[in-house]
Amino acid sequence: MAEWRNWSGSVVAAPERLERPKTEAELCSIVAGAPRVRVAGTGHSFMPLCETDGVLVSLADMAGGLEITPDRSSVWVPAGMPIGELTAALWAEGLSLANQGDIDKQSLAGALATATHGTGRTLGALSTFSRAFRLVTASGDVVECDETREPELFQAQRVSLGALGVMSRVELAVLPAYRLKETLRRAPLTELLASWDELADSHRHVEFFVFPYADEALLKILDVVEDGDEKPGVDIDSAAMQIICDLTNLMPAAAPTLQRLITKAMSPSTRAAPAHRIFPSERPTRFEEMEYEIPAANGADALRAGIAEVRARKLPIIFPFEYRSVAADDMWLSPMSGRDCISISFHQYAKMPWREAFAVVEPVFAAHGGRPHWAKRHTLKSDDVLRLYPDAGRWGEVRKRWDPQAKFLNAHLRDLFAFSL
Numbered sequence: 001m002a003e004w005r006n007w008s009g010s011v012v013a014a015p016e017r018l019e020r021p022k023t024e025a026e027l028c029s030i031v032a033g034a035p036r037v038r039v040a041g042t043g044h045s046f047m048p049l050c051e052t053d054g055v056l057v058s059l060a061d062m063a064g065g066l067e068i069t070p071d072r073s074s075v076w077v078p079a080g081m082p083i084g085e086l087t088a089a090l091w092a093e094g095l096s097l098a099n100q101g102d103i104d105k106q107s108l109a110g111a112l113a114t115a116t117h118g119t120g121r122t123l124g125a126l127s128t129f130s131r132a133f134r135l136v137t138a139s140g141d142v143v144e145c146d147e148t149r150e151p152e153l154f155q156a157q158r159v160s161l162g163a164l165g166v167m168s169r170v171e172l173a174v175l176p177a178y179r180l181k182e183t184l185r186r187a188p189l190t191e192l193l194a195s196w197d198e199l200a201d202s203h204r205h206v207e208f209f210v211f212p213y214a215d216e217a218l219l220k221i222l223d224v225v226e227d228g229d230e231k232p233g234v235d236i237d238s239a240a241m242q243i244i245c246d247l248t249n250l251m252p253a254a255a256p257t258l259q260r261l262i263t264k265a266m267s268p269s270t271r272a273a274p275a276h277r278i279f280p281s282e283r284p285t286r287f288e289e290m291e292y293e294i295p296a297a298n299g300a301d302a303l304r305a306g307i308a309e310v311r312a313r314k315l316p317i318i319f320p321f322e323y324r325s326v327a328a329d330d331m332w333l334s335p336m337s338g339r340d341c342i343s344i345s346f347h348q349y350a351k352m353p354w355r356e357a358f359a360v361v362e363p364v365f366a367a368h369g370g371r372p373h374w375a376k377r378h379t380l381k382s383d384d385v386l387r388l389y390p391d392a393g394r395w396g397e398v399r400k401r402w403d404p405q406a407k408f409l410n411a412h413l414r415d416l417f418a419f420s421l
Contacts, residue, residue, distance in 0.1 A: 004056055006043040007105075008286050008350045013040070013048075015056035022061050024134075024142065024168045030057060031166055031407075032140025038410055039162050041110030042082060044103060045375035046289055048412045049114075049161060057166060059109060064169065068093060074131050075174050079109035079167035087276030095174045096275045099123040099205075104280035109167045114375040115159045115334045117343065118279065119207045119324035121200040125336060127158045128329050132171040135164065138403040142168070156398035159333040161374055163399055163408050163417065180205075180278040181225040185268040189217045193300045200325050209320040210303075212310040213256035214263040218320075222279075228272020240265070242285045245318050245349040252316030252352075259318065286350035287319055290358045290377040291343060292370030293326060293335035299342025302368035306346065306361050315357045319347035332391035335371035345376070382418035396420030 002018040005011065015038075021027040031037055036054025043050075050056060059080025066089055067076035075095065077086055084104035090096055099118040106116065108126075117125035132146035135157060143165075145154040157164050189210050192199070199206045203221045210217035244258045271278075294302045303323060310317055322345035329336050346361050348354035358377050365372075371388050372378030385392050399420045406414070406421060414421065 002056065004040055004043075004050060006045060006050070008046060008288055010046065010288060010350065011043075011048050011051065013038075013051045013056055015052050016054055018056050018058065020058045020061045022063055024062070024136070027057070027059075027062070027166060027168060028136050028140045028142060030055060031136050031138070035405075035407065036410070037166065037407055039109065039166055041080070041107030042105050044106045045110065045114065046377050047375055048410070049110075049375065051412060052410045059107065059166075059168075062168065066090070066093065068095070069171075072176075073173060074171050076169050076171050077108060079112075079134075079170050080107050082107055083111060084276075084280065087279075090174060091177055091274055091276055094177045096177045097126075098129060098173065098175050100126065100276070100279045102279065102281045103283060104276070108170065108172075109162075110375070112158070112167070112170065113160050113162050114373065115331065115336070116373075116375065117324075117326050117336070118205065119326065119343070120205045121325040121340070122327055123205075124327045124329045125159075125331075125334060127331055127334065128327075129173045130158055130170055131173055133157050133167055134169040136166040136168055138165065138405065138407045146171075152394075152398050153402060155332060156395050158331045159374070160399075161333070161413060161416075163413055164402050165408065178275050179225050179228045179272055180222045180275045181228060181270065181272040182278050183219075183221045183223075183268075183270050184266075185219050186216050186263070186266055187219050189215055192217055192219060193303070196300065207322060207324040209322055210307075211259035211263055211320045212307045212315075212317055213259040216263050217323075218263075218266050225272050228274075230271040230273045238282055238284050245285055245351070248316055248318040249349060249351050253314075255316040255318050287347045288350055288354040288358075288377060289345055289347045290362060290365075291322075291345040291373040292362075292365035292378075293341040293343050293373065294365060294368050294370040296325070296340040296342050298368040299323070299344065302342070302365055302370065303344055305364045305368070306344065309360050309364055310357070313360060315360065316352065317347075317357060318349055318352075321346055332395040333374075333389055335373060337389065337391065343373075344370075381415055385416055386419055392419065 205222035
């Protein structure tokens with residue numbers, strides 16, 4: 001029996017076997033012959049999306065390169081390609097993604113399936129850039145879907161958690177290649193929250209990181225520029241962060257003091273480079289993460305309330321909250337469906353207890369109208385999904401039609417989508 005672990009080490013899968021097809025035909029044969037199938041990306045989900053006692057498929061060896069459409073507005077991409085490899089390949093062709101998150105290690109399929117996003121008031125999740133999918137269905141057949149061919153399958157597949165089939169290729173909208181200038185500076189949290197709307201309207205990308213025991217935050221602004229080819233930088237020094245995490249693990253009561261020290265040590269900086277080198281940051285220190293997408297009008301209050309809970313309970317949290325804007329979309333299972341959102345991420349060092357802290361903060365985010373990021377820690381059940389997502393029933397009907405035997409559901413997904421069984 002094989003074993004698979006996610007990046008943080010908290011999810012362990014023990015599949016009957018692990019398959020690494022090299023061609024779409026091999027993938028079709030594997031799916032057709034297996035009673036239960038899940039797909040493993042690069043392990044950057046904190047939820048047990050890849051757990052299975054059936055067949056676990058990796059798309060990492062799937063053959064095929066980029067196919068650029070004649071008008072250069074979109075490109076067909078192998079679904080298992082890591083985002084960092086994709087964006088470098090696009091740059092070589094004079095193209096860029098419109099947006100991406102601050103981690104580029106995920107497989108494209110995993111990022112799309114879970115509505116992974118970056119920041120930007122006018123920019124949606126990566127899934128909003130999808131134009132078509134090649135999907136291996138439960139029968140082992142290949143279906144190509146878009147807004148005109150199998151349109152309901154296309155709409156359901158845009159955010160699917162891998163419950164409809166296995167993506168082999170996806171068509172993504174792209175832009176002509178562009179560069180970004182990154183500006184980092186410290187600012188009081190009260191100032192950033194008071195001026196957030198102005199900042200978000202004035203810059204293509206704005207976000208900030210604030211430690212729960214500090215009163216200042218690190219503001220990060222990205223804007224398009226013509227020139228720049230500087231080396232990658234860091235938001236927060238990785239080596240220092242690792243040392244502070246290990247100290248906090250040994251001395252939890254020192255968390256507030258250590259947070260204030262690392263905040264004071266953060267220096268202003270600027271750099272410019274190709275967009276795909278500015279968006280991501282190295283995150284070598286292992287952590288667990290919870291993230292909620294909260295109606296934009298409630299974002300500041302949700303952050304203040306989350307910080308207040310951490311301080312009141314003296315929780316030994318050493319990672320900062322991350323605060324971002326994400327545009328509304330029309331995808332059935334997207335946390336941003338129907339509303340502009342503030343995304344707030346909450347982390348804990350992987351070596352430290354995290355469940356208690358997440359159990360304290362999650363109700364705060366939920367009380368402010370939040371929906372969780374599907375790949376990050378949450379406790380939703382089937383009734384919650386129906387309550388929070390007006391189109392969940394439509395999604396469930398499509399899932400059941402294309403996979404009536406629930407081949408692509410594991411125990412976690414059965415809990416989430418019991419209404420579709």
